[in-house]
Amino acid sequence: MDRGEDQTRILFFTLVKLAELGAKDRAIQISTTELADRLKVSQQTVSRHLMELERVGYIQRQITRKGGVIKISDLGLEEIRRVFLSLKSIFEVPPTTITLEGYVFDGLGEGAYYLSLRGYRRQIMRKLGFDPYPGTLNLKLKDPTNIQVRKEIEAYPAITLEGFEDGSRTYGGARCYKVIMGGKVEGALITAMRTHYVADVIELIAPVYIRQQLSLKEGDKVEVKVTVSSPQQSSV
Known part of the structure; x- marks a missing residue:
């Protein structure tokens, strides 16, 4: 471990001690x-x-005659949580599936465009084993438990879609997890293809029109079983 890594490690210990x-x-x-x-x-x-x-925004601090008055910021708490989830995925035996429940809502309509791009579509066919229907199913996670579980899923290895360029613009990479929706439709949870949504939203893809296959309408609740693997299993 070099000096910079050692300093970073001690810096994090200071943050944890404050917590x-x-x-x-x-x-x-x-x-x-x-x-x-x-x-x-x-x-x-x-x-x-x-x-x-304080400089990187992990704590808020005021200096007084008796010492510092310190509170960890939301950014600092998120960093602690990120490391915790990473360590948890290393030392705990993960379940084979994690269940989420969300409610159908209309998205921005961009799914069809992104999934029709050759750079994404070819990778999905090769890595996930299906030709994606041009569109995503968007689910809103309404309770804190599902939102927390959604965050924890990110700590597990994913099937990755590499970013690419098409000559006119650059497209970012994405992380995918295989899922079963509504007990019968196989597909994938996909994240980071774009950044319009936040942690209380998940996007799902499949080789079929999911809404039609599950007879879904706006506001319907859907159960999603996400397949996860241990950190020792490398992503595709």
Whole structure:
């Protein structure tokens, strides 16, 4: 491990220690001396790391005569959560499937365009084993449990679609997970093809018109079983 990696590791430990002390829920008051004692590092190191954590937006800090008043920002909490999910996927034996439930809603109508692009379509046929219907099924995740599960899925290895250029513009890559929708339609959950949607939305593709196959209309609830694998299994 080089010096830069070592500094990054200690920086993250500082962030985690602040979370342990309660800074994830509220602003806490703590001196650099006390924090250094808890981390078993020098006061100068802690001061430097707090400055860096503040600079990158992971903490919010005010300096007082009694020390710093510190609270971890949403960005800092997201970084802790990201590392936690990564470690969880390494050390826990994952289930073979993860279940999500969402509600049908009309998307922006871009699915047909993206799935018709040769760069995506050929990869889907080769890596997922089907020719995609030109359109996606969009589901809204309405409860916190499903939204959290959706985030956790990202920690598992995915089938990746590589980005490409068509001469006029560049298209980004995507991550796919095989799924079964409504207990009978096989397809895939696809993410990061574009960024209009957030964590409470999933997009699904299949070789058939999913709405027709499952007789779905706006607002209907759909169960989606997502196939996941352990981190030791490499993505396609």
